[in-house]
Amino acid sequence: xxxxxxxxxxxxxxxxxxxxxxxxxxxxxxxxxxxxxxxxxxxxxxxxxxxxxxxxxxxxxxxxxxxxxxxxxxxxxxxxxxxxxxxxxxxxxxxxxxxxxxxxxxxxxxxxxxxxxxxxxxxxxxxxxxxxxxxxxxxxxxxxxxxxxxxxxxxxxxxxxxxxxxxxxxxxxxxxxxxxxxxxxxxxxxxxxxxxxxxxxxxxxxxxxxxxxxxxxxxxxxxxxxxxxxxxxxxxxxxxxxxxxxxxxxxxxxxxxxxxxxxxxxxxxxxxxxx
Numbered sequence: 001x002x003x004x005x006x007x008x009x010x011x012x013x014x015x016x017x018x019x020x021x022x023x024x025x026x027x028x029x030x031x032x033x034x035x036x037x038x039x040x041x042x043x044x045x046x047x048x049x050x051x052x053x054x055x056x057x058x059x060x061x062x063x064x065x066x067x068x069x070x071x072x073x074x075x076x077x078x079x080x081x082x083x084x085x086x087x088x089x090x091x092x093x094x095x096x097x098x099x100x101x102x103x104x105x106x107x108x109x110x111x112x113x114x115x116x117x118x119x120x121x122x123x124x125x126x127x128x129x130x131x132x133x134x135x136x137x138x139x140x141x142x143x144x145x146x147x148x149x150x151x152x153x154x155x156x157x158x159x160x161x162x163x164x165x166x167x168x169x170x171x172x173x174x175x176x177x178x179x180x181x182x183x184x185x186x187x188x189x190x191x192x193x194x195x196x197x198x199x200x201x202x203x204x205x206x207x208x209x210x211x212x213x214x215x216x217x218x219x220x221x222x223x224x225x226x227x228x229x230x231x232x233x234x235x236x237x238x239x240x241x242x243x244x245x246x247x248x249x250x251x252x253x254x255x256x257x258x259x260x261x262x263x264x265x266x267x268x269x270x271x272x273x274x275x
Contacts, residue, residue: 003272003274005274012044013044013223014044014223015043015045015220016043016045016216016219016220016221016222017046017047017084017085018045018046018083018084018085018086018087018212019049019079019080019082019085019086019087020034020035020087020090020211020215021049021050021076021088021089021105022050022089022091022093022098022116022117023048023050023051023058023091024093024095024097024098025051025093027090027091027092028050028051028054029091030090030091030205031050031054031091032048032061032062033205033261034208034211035048035058035212036212036265037209037210037213037265037268038087038216038219039064039216040266040272041212041239042216042272043215043220044223046064046065047065047066047068047082047083048065048066048067048068049068049069049070049101050068050069051071052071054069055068055069056069071097073101076104080108083110084111084219084222084223085113085218085219085222086105086108086112086113087115087211087212087215088101088102088112088113088118089113089116089118089211090115090116090211090212091116091208092118092121094120094124099127102118102121102127106134109134109136111218111222111231111232112134112136112137112138113211113218114137114138114139115139115140115141115208115210116145119139119145119148119149120145122149123148123149124148132172133172133173134173135173135229135232136229136231136232137172137174137232138174138175138176138177138218138232138235138236139175140177140207140214141177141179142178142207143158143161146178149172150164157178161180161184165184165191169186174229174232175229175232175236179210183197183244185233187232187233189233192237194244196241196244197243197248198247198256200247200251200256200257200258201259203259203260203261205260206243206264208261209261209264209265210240213242213243214236214239214240217234218235242268242271246264246267246271247259247267249267249270
């Protein structure tokens with residue numbers, strides 16, 4: 001359905017509330033990038049949960065982000081209840097803090113975007129397998145993460161990417177995005193291919209931006225009354241294309257080499273506003 005112009009009477013609650021969880025010690029930047037991408041993609045409210053030592057740093061750098069420092073997963077209850085969609089994984093880490101956060105969120109039943117270390121924790125069998133399947137989830141692995149999830153090598157994943165993304169879908173349900181040159185988006189109806197994007201995207205933080213975009217698109221659709229598996233599918237498809245096209249526009253201005261994830265932010269805002 002794409003992005004429709006907002007009515008004149010719209011308020012922030014009409015655009016959904018995205019909760020992003022991650023930013024373990026030394027990885028605050030990943031969560032900050034994902035949070036800002038969610039804002040630039042049109043989410044009405046964006047909350048972050050990170051380590052206590054990172055909260056002030058992130059909040060001062062982007063005050064529109066509501067940043068909460070939590071050291072225990074049991075402090076998530078109020079934030080999870082308020083969220084439309086939860087994105088977990090950017091900078092999450094694979095220690096007990098990240099594992100506890102992931103376990104709480106997976107058990108909540110909320111619509112999820114699972115990225116980065118959330119996927120690595122899943123691959124490490126840190127969460128009971130029965131909890132990992134869900135129709136209202138988007139998984140966004142790169143080939144290395146997909147290899148760990150499927151107990152294969154990255155070379156095997158790249159040898160037959162279509163087979164790999166089908167295997168991910170069979171194992172986890174929901175929507176599976178296999179990132180890389182020609183990103184694949186798989187759901188129960190089939191597999192889509194995004195041919196946009198460029199080698200400049202091979203830099204740290206690009207995947208974090210994508211997870212924030214997809215989370216924001218899901219939240220807006222749900223806040224506007226949409227429901228069912230199509231919400232995840234459409235958000236993943238649109239988000240992947242938006243992300244790749246933003247990178248293509250950015251490199252036209254500055255070139256591929258040296259492109260960084262934050263270069264996409266102003267372009268994302270332009271692309272989510274229909275002319």
